[in-house]
Amino acid sequence: MKQTRWIVGAALSAGLAGSLAWAQTGPRAWWAPGQGTPLADFAAYANEHGQVGVLNTSGTLDTKGHPFFDAIGTNGRACVTCHQPADGMALSVRTVRERWDATGGADPLFAAVDGMNCPHLPPADPRSHSLLLERGLIRVSLPWPPTNADGTRIDPEFTIEVVRDPSGCNLHGTYGLTSANPSISVFRRPRPVANTKYTTHQGFGVGPFIAKSGLPTATDPATGRPVSMNLMADARAATLAVQAADAAKQHLQVKDALTAAQIARIVEFEGQVFVAQVSSTAAGSLVEPGGPPAFGPRQLAAGDAGVLGNNTTRYVFPMDGKWTRLPRTGSEPENARSAARESIARGHDVFMFRTFWIRDSMHLNTVGLGNPTKRTCATCHGMHMTGMDTANGWMDIGTTNLPWATEVPLNPWNEAKPQMPLFRVTCKAEVKPHPFLGRVIYTQDPGRALISGRCHDVGTIVMQQFRGLAARAPYFSNGSAATLRELVDFYDRRYNIGYSEQEKQDLVNFLGAL
Amino acid sequence: MTMRSEARGVAMLAGWLAAVSVATAQQPMNFVSCPIVRDTASVPCWLAEHEGETYFLTLQTDVSAPVTPPWLGHRVLVEGTVSNEPNICGGKVLKPVRLSVLERDASCNTMLPAEERYNLTFEPPRPPGPSQGRLAFDNAPPAAAPAPIARTTREFVVSYPFDGLVGFNHAGVLGEVLRFARTVNAREIDVVGHRGAVRLSNGQTLVEDATIGKRRAEQVAMLLQGANLKDPNYKVEWRTAAAPATGVDDHLSRRVTITVRPQ
Numbered sequence: 110m111k112q113t114r115w116i117v118g119a120a121l122s123a124g125l126a127g128s129l130a131w132a133q134t135g136p137r138a139w140w141a142p143g144q145g146t147p148l149a150d151f152a153a154y155a156n157e158h159g160q161v162g163v164l165n166t167s168g169t170l171d172t173k174g175h176p177f178f179d180a181i182g183t184n185g186r187a188c189v190t191c192h193q194p195a196d197g198m199a200l201s202v203r204t205v206r207e208r209w210d211a212t213g214g215a216d217p218l219f220a221a222v223d224g225m226n227c228p229h230l231p232p233a234d235p236r237s238h239s240l241l242l243e244r245g246l247i248r249v250s251l252p253w254p255p256t257n258a259d260g261t262r263i264d265p266e267f268t269i270e271v272v273r274d275p276s277g278c279n280l281h282g283t284y285g286l287t288s289a290n291p292s293i294s295v296f297r298r299p300r301p302v303a304n305t306k307y308t309t310h311q312g313f314g315v316g317p318f319i320a321k322s323g324l325p326t327a328t329d330p331a332t333g334r335p336v337s338m339n340l341m342a343d344a345r346a347a348t349l350a351v352q353a354a355d356a357a358k359q360h361l362q363v364k365d366a367l368t369a370a371q372i373a374r375i376v377e378f379e380g381q382v383f384v385a386q387v388s389s390t391a392a393g394s395l396v397e398p399g400g401p402p403a404f405g406p407r408q409l410a411a412g413d414a415g416v417l418g419n420n421t422t423r424y425v426f427p428m429d430g431k432w433t434r435l436p437r438t439g440s441e442p443e444n445a446r447s448a449a450r451e452s453i454a455r456g457h458d459v460f461m462f463r464t465f466w467i468r469d470s471m472h473l474n475t476v477g478l479g480n481p482t483k484r485t486c487a488t489c490h491g492m493h494m495t496g497m498d499t500a501n502g503w504m505d506i507g508t509t510n511l512p513w514a515t516e517v518p519l520n521p522w523n524e525a526k527p528q529m530p531l532f533r534v535t536c537k538a539e540v541k542p543h544p545f546l547g548r549v550i551y552t553q554d555p556g557r558a559l560i561s562g563r564c565h566d567v568g569t570i571v572m573q574q575f576r577g578l579a580a581r582a583p584y585f586s587n588g589s590a591a592t593l594r595e596l597v598d599f600y601d602r603r604y605n606i607g608y609s610e611q612e613k614q615d616l617v618n619f620l621g622a623l
Numbered sequence: 624m625t626m627r628s629e630a631r632g633v634a635m636l637a638g639w640l641a642a643v644s645v646a647t648a649q650q651p652m653n654f655v656s657c658p659i660v661r662d663t664a665s666v667p668c669w670l671a672e673h674e675g676e677t678y679f680l681t682l683q684t685d686v687s688a689p690v691t692p693p694w695l696g697h698r699v700l701v702e703g704t705v706s707n708e709p710n711i712c713g714g715k716v717l718k719p720v721r722l723s724v725l726e727r728d729a730s731c732n733t734m735l736p737a738e739e740r741y742n743l744t745f746e747p748p749r750p751p752g753p754s755q756g757r758l759a760f761d762n763a764p765p766a767a768a769p770a771p772i773a774r775t776t777r778e779f780v781v782s783y784p785f786d787g788l789v790g791f792n793h794a795g796v797l798g799e800v801l802r803f804a805r806t807v808n809a810r811e812i813d814v815v816g817h818r819g820a821v822r823l824s825n826g827q828t829l830v831e832d833a834t835i836g837k838r839r840a841e842q843v844a845m846l847l848q849g850a851n852l853k854d855p856n857y858k859v860e861w862r863t864a865a866a867p868a869t870g871v872d873d874h875l876s877r878r879v880t881i882t883v884r885p886q
Binding site: 317544 | 754
């Protein structure tokens with residue numbers, strides 16, 4: 110791939126004077142492991158909604174020999190393979206497809222271990238990588254039954270059977286549930302490695318017992334302190350250091366465990382990277398002086414972590430009225446820009462103030478709010494600046510559990526086949542059945558329950574941060590929403606909200622500006 | 624809202640808040656029913672019907688509320704006292720009231736639309752959307768610096784809904800036990816699980832599951848140990864016999880007592 114250096118004019122035009130940026134051009138500015146070019150203190154990358162900004166608060170980073178950027182494992186991958194700056198330190202399906210086209214599937218991204226639907230499938234065949242190519246999903250193999258952090262075995266509250274296994278992995282003799290090392294394969298999106306002071310905060314809601322269940326909170330093995338349990342889809346890694354060590358083993362296939370120095374460098378880097386959209390195709394700069402305090406990576410870097418923003422004093426995403434109330438006296442393009450800004454502001458108000466009935470959602474309706482509860486998006490997505498839950502943010506909104514999970518309609522006229530696995534979970538007689546789904550639950554991904562072994566956790570997924578969304582489609586942990594519009598449509602359907610077309614478009618514009 | 628109705632609303636709200644925790648000598652009303660949710664122009668009201676009468680249970684507020692709403696799709700055990708306050712949302716007000724979510728029942732699915740005549744006559748403690756920066760019931764003045772913890776034996780009580788185990792509202796009391804036990808370098812922790820029963824207003828008695836006392840005690844001990852409180856000796860006991868039910872304050876029997884003895 111041809112690689113050239115360029116100075117990001119966009120950064121300057123976005124009001125970020127002084128931020129000279131190194132980045133790469135090419136189909137999607139792919140960052141290859143070990144390429145050794147410096148990571149700029151700030152760079153902006155184009156996406157369908159505008160540009161995402163990647164801010165490195167420690168200044169330009171020399172990536173030569175850096176364990177985040179080097180292929181430190183045995184399969185040619187680096188951390189950066191799935192955490193691409195151009196994709197907001199995550200991985201978009203668009204980038205995946207471009208890598209396939211550019212390399213014929215030879216890029217280490219498509220490594221058999223988890224870049225393939227199952228390692229036993231024929232390589233270099235797109236059908237073997239369909240989940241990655243079509244939904245941006247990485248295979249995550251988890252031991253069954255699960256174990257505690259100290260290695261002791263958990264006696265699960267439920268049994269699990271494989272109902273459907275399109276990848277062939279869950280029933281495979283080497284990789285599946287009945288293998289010598291019984292494992293369950295689920296397929297999940299890589300999460301952004303950015304804004305980690307928020308995902309690892311020690312603020313509101315973090316204590317020795319989980320506020321939603323009363324169960325013990327996971328602790329940092331290095332300090333013994335409770336953690337927010339918001340890092341991964343199933344909260345299985347307590348800290349960035351634990352996650353780095355586990356990811357190196359699972360995804361990079363390192364021969365020896367990472368050294369303490371390597372982990373420290375990775376964690377240090379992850380703590381200084383901030384990602385957010387910096388410009389909107391329709392609304393222009395999101396980070397101009399006097400703009401909304403919610404926008405852009407610099408505001409994120411300066412923001413307060415661990416703060417509940419579901420209120421009218423801090424706000425989840427604080428906006429600025431002036432930015433959204435421009436006079437319509439300019440040229441046609443200026444007026445169009447003003448209209449786009451107004452739409453973003455309205456989208457914020459839909460997010461913050463539009464009530465609807467939230468019903469039958471585990472770890473939301475069960476935590477003292479009642480079922481149903483008349484609330485807003487910000488009720489769950491309440492963390493100031495990120496829209497995550499402040500603590501222990503796993504919930505079941507139906508993205509992976511039937512009947513709400515997106516499934517291919519089966520009928521004689523449809524040739525499409527389901528791509529996702531399907532499991533039947535049966536809660537044991539001695540435990541209370543799931544309050545909303547009963548004793549038998551069908552799910553594409555049991556989520557947190559694969560770690561906790563608890564019936565009530567089936568299909569619960571830790572919610573993701575809202576920043577840099579435009580750079581990393583598709584959405585939800587199983588990639589079931591191809592676009593932000595599909596994401597909004599899912600909620601509209603799931604909770605019978607009845608958004609107007611205007612409300613949907615405004616929400617999409619708002620989410621795309623984050 | 625006019626000034627007069629505002630004043631009345633504030634008074635009603637103050638009364639509603641105060642009565643949440645203050646028992647009166649009025650008529651107990653214990654029954655099992657389907658909960659009903661009624662929308663209003665503001666927050667929803669939760670109601671239940673029993674023997675032809677509609678009772679107001681609670682408002683939607685937030686997790687700080689002493690009474691939290693039940694769940695549609697489930698029956699609810701109501702343990703309350705009929706107050707003489709004006710009806711709210713068309714229901715006789717039960718104060719104080721305790722609610723326990725019971726087994727699933729798909730027929731419990733009544734959502735009533737907002738009607739002008741049932742709109743709240745007072746400002747609810749918490750709007751349906753974002754708050755004004757505080758929890759609805761977190762009105763206490765800033766706490767003074769905590770007094771030094773005396774190194775004496777201390778008992779804690781964990782209260783439960785009917786047939787319930789540890790849930791969302793127990794992190795606070797368990798955290799208190801943990802802090803105290805660590806501070807006094809606890810030598811021994813006694814955990815005793817109890818089994819309750821409720822005398823209903825129709826004369827029937829509801830008894831908790833026979834194993835609930837055991838499960839409560841074992842779970843609490845396991846949670847404290849899981850929070851890395853492993854050094855003390857644990858004595859875990861339970862009562863298999865349900866406490867006698869009288870129809871008044873029967874909820875007090877649904878508990879675990881934790882006695883922490885310092886070194």
